[in-house]
Amino acid sequence: MTDVLIVGAGPAGLSAGIACAQHGLQVKIVDEFPRPGGRLLGQLHEEPDGTWWNGMEEAKRLLEQAEKLGVDIDCGVSVYDAAKTKEGWSVSSSHGNFEVPKLLLATGAAEMALPLPGWTLPGVMSIGGAQVMTNVHRVRVGERGIVVGVNILSVAIARELQLSGIHVDRMVLPAQNPVTRDAGNPEKVFQSMLRVAHLAPSTFMKLGSKLLKSKTMQKLALQFLPGIGGIRMWGIPIQLKAAALEIIGDKQVEGVKIVKINAKGAPIPGTEKVIPADFVCIAGGLYPLVELAAVAGCPFAYLPELGGHVPLHNERMQTPVEGLYVAGNITGIEGAKVAAAQGTVAGLSIADEFGKLPEKNLLSTAIETVEVVRQNATIQFHPCIAQGRATVKNMSAQHKSDA
Amino acid sequence: MTGRIEHHPILGSLENRKQILFHFDGKTYTACESETIAAALLANGVRTLRVHEEKGTPRGIYCNIGHCFECRVTVNGVKGIRACLTLVEEGMNVESGVQLPVPFKEGGHQK
Ligand SMILES: Cc1cc2nc3c(=O)[nH]c(=O)nc-3n(C[C@H](O)[C@H](O)[C@H](O)COP(=O)(O)OP(=O)(O)OC[C@H]3O[C@@H](n4cnc5c(N)ncnc54)[C@H](O)[C@@H]3O)c2cc1C
Ligand code: FES
Numbered sequence: 001m002t003d004v005l006i007v008g009a010g011p012a013g014l015s016a017g018i019a020c021a022q023h024g025l026q027v028k029i030v031d032e033f034p035r036p037g038g039r040l041l042g043q044l045h046e047e048p049d050g051t052w053w054n055g056m057e058e059a060k061r062l063l064e065q066a067e068k069l070g071v072d073i074d075c076g077v078s079v080y081d082a083a084k085t086k087e088g089w090s091v092s093s094s095h096g097n098f099e100v101p102k103l104l105l106a107t108g109a110a111e112m113a114l115p116l117p118g119w120t121l122p123g124v125m126s127i128g129g130a131q132v133m134t135n136v137h138r139v140r141v142g143e144r145g146i147v148v149g150v151n152i153l154s155v156a157i158a159r160e161l162q163l164s165g166i167h168v169d170r171m172v173l174p175a176q177n178p179v180t181r182d183a184g185n186p187e188k189v190f191q192s193m194l195r196v197a198h199l200a201p202s203t204f205m206k207l208g209s210k211l212l213k214s215k216t217m218q219k220l221a222l223q224f225l226p227g228i229g230g231i232r233m234w235g236i237p238i239q240l241k242a243a244a245l246e247i248i249g250d251k252q253v254e255g256v257k258i259v260k261i262n263a264k265g266a267p268i269p270g271t272e273k274v275i276p277a278d279f280v281c282i283a284g285g286l287y288p289l290v291e292l293a294a295v296a297g298c299p300f301a302y303l304p305e306l307g308g309h310v311p312l313h314n315e316r317m318q319t320p321v322e323g324l325y326v327a328g329n330i331t332g333i334e335g336a337k338v339a340a341a342q343g344t345v346a347g348l349s350i351a352d353e354f355g356k357l358p359e360k361n362l363l364s365t366a367i368e369t370v371e372v373v374r375q376n377a378t379i380q381f382h383p384c385i386a387q388g389r390a391t392v393k394n395m396s397a398q399h400k401s402d403a
Numbered sequence: 404m405t406g407r408i409e410h411h412p413i414l415g416s417l418e419n420r421k422q423i424l425f426h427f428d429g430k431t432y433t434a435c436e437s438e439t440i441a442a443a444l445l446a447n448g449v450r451t452l453r454v455h456e457e458k459g460t461p462r463g464i465y466c467n468i469g470h471c472f473e474c475r476v477t478v479n480g481v482k483g484i485r486a487c488l489t490l491v492e493e494g495m496n497v498e499s500g501v502q503l504p505v506p507f508k509e510g511g512h513q514k
Contacts, residue, residue, distance in 0.1 A: 032469050034439060034490050039468075044413060052413055076488070078469070110470045120473075122450035122463030129467030129487075137442035138408040138417055164408045251461050252450050289470070 002028045005100040007079045010038020011336045012328025012343035013106035014062040019347025021069035023356045032078040036063050040336050042131040045156050082296040088323050102323050105292050109329035112284035114174045118247030127283035131157045134164050142279030146256045147171040148244040149283030150189050152196050159234050168236050175243040176265040185265045186240045286333045301395050305388035306332030314396045315367050317346035333381040341370040405445050425495040440486040453500030
């Protein structure tokens with residue numbers, strides 16, 4: 001008999017499974033990707049201290065621990081529904097139904113699309129798709145690529161492509177439109193780039209990162225950025241004052257038409273040109289993958305600082321719906337270490353619900369650990385993450401007292 | 404040019420994996436054991452996995468992790484299979500999607 005079904009074998013799901021199994025629960029984890037590890041598998045970045053965060057190794061470590069504890073992990077299984085029953089949950093998947101008392105959703109995040117003409121051509125892919133092809137499958141996505149969308153994830157992955165010997169010609173912004181909004185605004189993008197200065201310190205030292213703390217200096221710096229706004233990170237030109245108008249090609253990608261833009265993102269007529277490329281990566285940022293929480297009947301909150309709509313949940317990763325838990329990026333966009341720490345909380349909290357957690361302090365310590373890991377995170381997707389977390393906590397408490 | 408990333412400065416060299424044969428639209432390709440259909444085809448230089456059902460425009464992978472369904476192909480006769488999540492198997496028969504008739508749509512494609 002399975003005590004808890006976990007959807008998603010990423011850092012959150014695996015850590016939760018480990019915590020549950022350590023307290024004597026029968027755990028089953030399902031994941032639709034052919035191998036466990038979630039988005040951890042493709043991650044590879046250099047920490048400020050010069051060591052590498054190698055997600056593949058981290059995933060292996062978590063997997064070994066889970067398997068040793070007897071956690072049952074099934075890959076290639078897609079879950080598409082979760083219905084409340086008297087005893088718990090009836091979960092429908094591509095491989096049959098599961099009847100379980102407790103359900104944990106650890107489905108992670110998805111990528112936002114930045115549609116532009118030509119984006120359906122073969123050779124155009126999301127930046128995360130390129131990451132998985134490169135680091136997980138070890139297949140080259142092309143010879144010479146252009147990244148559309150400048151954010152922390154796309155910058156990190158451009159570097160990963162480069163490490164694999166794939167040429168990233170340049171990174172540009174998407175042309176501004178009602179969908180791309182801030183992603184097409186050089187000032188906004190420049191501000192967010194300053195927050196990742198520690199990933200490529202030399203680049204930003206040249207710009208004088210101290211001076212750039214002031215808003216006025218940021219505006220000035222952007223006016224005077226060399227060329228059409230070229231900064232370089234690891235030698236890759238990041239052109240904050242160029243935007244992609246269209247992806248060109250007959251049967252597949254042949255190039256990208258770009259245009260110079262002013263500091264506000266408005267195109268400068270007559271400056272269009274086509275840059276040859278055989279692949280294009282689109283980077284629109286991440287949002288929590290929450291559909292299963294919605295079909296399970298969980299109430300939601302819309303919090304841009306967490307990446308969009310998130311299922312309400314308390315510090316113990318419990319949703320207001322009996323027997324339904326959430327952990328990891330489904331609760332808000334953060335790095336893998338935070339997701340893992342949240343998974344541990346969810347696992348302990350489920351064990352406690354079964355009356356199998358005699359050491360109550362383990363749970364409170366795990367909750368504090370999430371906070372510590374969050375504060376020390378190298379990669380932070382949103383500057384106001386702490387505020388978003390506090391809001392969800394309050395809303396969840398409010399929801400409980402209203403009910 | 405696509406192909407495999409044999410050596411990597413941090414992730415190391417690829418281990419020797421068993422080679423298997425599979426078919427895509429009647430042609431035979433070599434894949435490595437336990438890789439996805441999408442990865443095997445891209446390694447062979449194939450980017451187009453299907454054409455849009457109505458417009459007939461070419462499509463390939465987009466998200467590569469199962470979210471967008473852009474990579475849907477027919478596998479051993481079963482339609483709508485995501486090439487980015489499905490592992491290739493020896494002798495597997497993969498077919499790209501084809502343009503479908505839209506007889507009731509004004510100006511639509513007719514077969
Ligand atoms: C494309 C992409 C690239 C990323 N790259 C980085 C990076 O380089 N660095 C970084 O710090 N963070 C990155 N992230 C953020 C990432 O979400 C976190 O670092 C971390 O992996 C989140 O862990 P998680 O366990 O919550 O979810 P994930 O690691 O995403 O794991 C969720 C798992 O759930 C499975 N799943 C989802 N829905 C279903 C379903 N219906 N049925 C069955 N299985 C399902 C998925 O297949 C997946 O394996 C990336 C995110 C994405 C989407
Ligand atoms: S490429 Fe998106 S589902 Fe396969």
